Structure formats: C-alpha cells, structure tokens
Amino acid sequence: MIRLAVVSGKGGTGKTMVTAALADVSAVPQVLADCDVDAANLSLLLDPRRISTEEFRGLAAARIDLERCRDCGICADHCRFGAIVRRDDAWTVEALHCEGCGVCTYVCPMGAVSMEPRVCGEIYVSGTEMGDLAHARLFPGSGNSGLLVTGVKKRALARSAGRDLLLADGPPGIGCPLIATVGGMDAVLVVTEPGVSALHDLERLVTVCRRFGVRIFVAINRFDLAEDICKRIEDYCGREGITVAGKIPFDPAVVAAVRGGWPVTRTDSSAAKALRALRDNLFSELGLP
Missing domain, CATH: 3.40.50.300 (P-loop containing nucleotide triphosphate hydrolases)
Structure with a gap:
C-alpha cells in the first residue's frame, strides 16, 4: 500500500x-x-456517513477534590498560568488555562489536586x-x-x-x-x-x-x-x-x-x-x- x-x-x-x-x-x-x-x-x-465516534483525550488537566481541600490557596499562588481561580467560595481549575504542568499537585499539602486526562476532541470513522x-x-x-x-x-x-x-x-x-x-x-x-x-x-x-x-x-x-x-x-x-x-x-x-x-x-x-x-x-x- x-x-x-x-x-x-x-x-x-x-x-x-x-x-x-x-x-x-x-x-x-x-x-x-x-x-x-x-x-x-x-x-x-x-x-460522509458516520460509522463510529470516539473521545480524544489529550494531556491531563488539574482537578481539585473539594472534600480534601483546606482552602489554603497555595496551589493558586504557584500556578504560573492563572488556571486556579476562586468561584462560588471554592478553588476550581479553568481547564482552558491549565497547561498540565502538575505543579499544583506537588505543592498541595493535603494532596487534594490530581491530574486527569481531559477530553479535547472526537475521532470519527465515516463511509x-x-x-x-x-x-x-x-x-x-x-x-x-x-x-x-x-x-x-x-x-x-x-x-x-x-x-x-x-x-x-x-x-x-x-x-x-x-x-x-x-x-x-x-x-x-x-x-x-x-x-x-x-x-x-x-x-x-x-x-x-x-x-x-x-x-x-x-x-x-x-x-x-x-x-x-x-x-x-x-x-x-x-x-x-x-x-x-x-x-x-x-x-x-x-x-x-x-x-x-x-x-x-x-x-x-x-x-x-x-x-x-x-x-x-x-x-x-x-x-x-
């Protein structure tokens, strides 16, 4: 071929x-x-006639477990990209700003931040x-x-x-x-x-x-x-x-x-x-x- x-x-x-x-x-x-x-x-x-659709997961983004978070803000202080913001009286991650560097997971004293693959698109097969x-x-x-x-x-x-x-x-x-x-x-x-x-x-x-x-x-x-x-x-x-x-x-x-x-x-x-x-x-x- x-x-x-x-x-x-x-x-x-x-x-x-x-x-x-x-x-x-x-x-x-x-x-x-x-x-x-x-x-x-x-x-x-x-x-084309769609045959199948699959999620495409790219690099990981940070996620904050609010049950473990103690509201110290250390993760936000260390985020160079401004991806961790305050919303509804809690810390959250703006996925579009997160570059997946993982610094927040390293500095969090409670282990409340984890990196998870994010859905970035879809892959299709069509006839x-x-x-x-x-x-x-x-x-x-x-x-x-x-x-x-x-x-x-x-x-x-x-x-x-x-x-x-x-x-x-x-x-x-x-x-x-x-x-x-x-x-x-x-x-x-x-x-x-x-x-x-x-x-x-x-x-x-x-x-x-x-x-x-x-x-x-x-x-x-x-x-x-x-x-x-x-x-x-x-x-x-x-x-x-x-x-x-x-x-x-x-x-x-x-x-x-x-x-x-x-x-x-x-x-x-x-x-x-x-x-x-x-x-x-x-x-x-x-x-x-």
Missing part, C-alpha cells in the same frame, strides 16, 4: 480541494484520512463513495493536535486491509501536526501557488519533509495567475530534483464545486482536466494503476 499525504507550506493553496479530487479519480481501493484536525474540511466534499474516511474534531481552545493526527492515522490504517492507497489531507505549515502527518508516509504532494510567500513556505516544507525520507512531488494551483512566479517555483523544483506533477489553472468551477460540496473532478472544467492529469502523473511515479 502506498501512503500519500497532500500537504502545503501555507494555508489557502487548495490542498483539500486537490485531496478530494485525487480521491474522486484515484480508481484504486483506498482509505482516506483528514489530518488537518485544527480545521478539518475534507468531509465537506465527500458526503464515503470513495472509501472509509478517518477524521476528527478538535474542540476550541484544546491543544495536542499532533496527538490527534496520530489517532486519525491509526484509525485509517486499521481500515486499510486490501487497500492500495492511504490518502491523507495534511495540515498547512511545518509544525507538530505536519510532522505527525508525514511520519510513516511514502510520499507527499505539496500543493503550492504562485506567490512569493508560497515559494518561501514551499522551501521550508521541503526541508522538513526530507528529514523523513519521503518522496516529494509538487502541484502548482492557480499557476496562470502569476506565471513569472510559477516559473520561479518550477526552477526551484528543478534545482532540488523535485517533480512538478501537475499545474492547475484558475477556474471558477473550483469555487462552485466547493460551495456545492463535491469534488471539482465531477465537472467538465479546465481544472478537472488538469487534476486528472495530475493523478495520472503522480500515480505513474508511485507505481499505482
């Missing part, structure tokens, strides 16, 4: 649109994963016309998105028996969620656009991805909006030995498809034709039919 992640150096390049299009025209047995858990949008284009989809929701204000990405990938791999492709919609940037996404993958498709900042972020992303030994391909979205910068991107890829697997023109059909909630490859448009060509080039390089 080939494990392919679609990623981008910055947001707004069209990464999720490309992922949905590849899933729609892949023509091989596949399992899908939306690893952009901070802003999961792939399901909006795939019309789609293109294959099972593992995706998630991170609750507002919650962290540990890298751990949640790992959880999503585990659910996708658990349903990958007999599949030829694991296709993951990755997050933008080069942070922890990106690292969690790329780890264990065979290849990444970097979706970029003809902009100075996009080229800069492409260079940073390539540097990170090479640490994982994955094959790197590039797709240039809306390439015809600034062909001079598009040429700079192609020149950079040439110097780095990176294959430009496809170039997608600006096309209002893409906007219409996203608004309608379906992959643009279900339209007869210039973007759809370019995305099918991207699929052919990419799959040929990866040895997929």
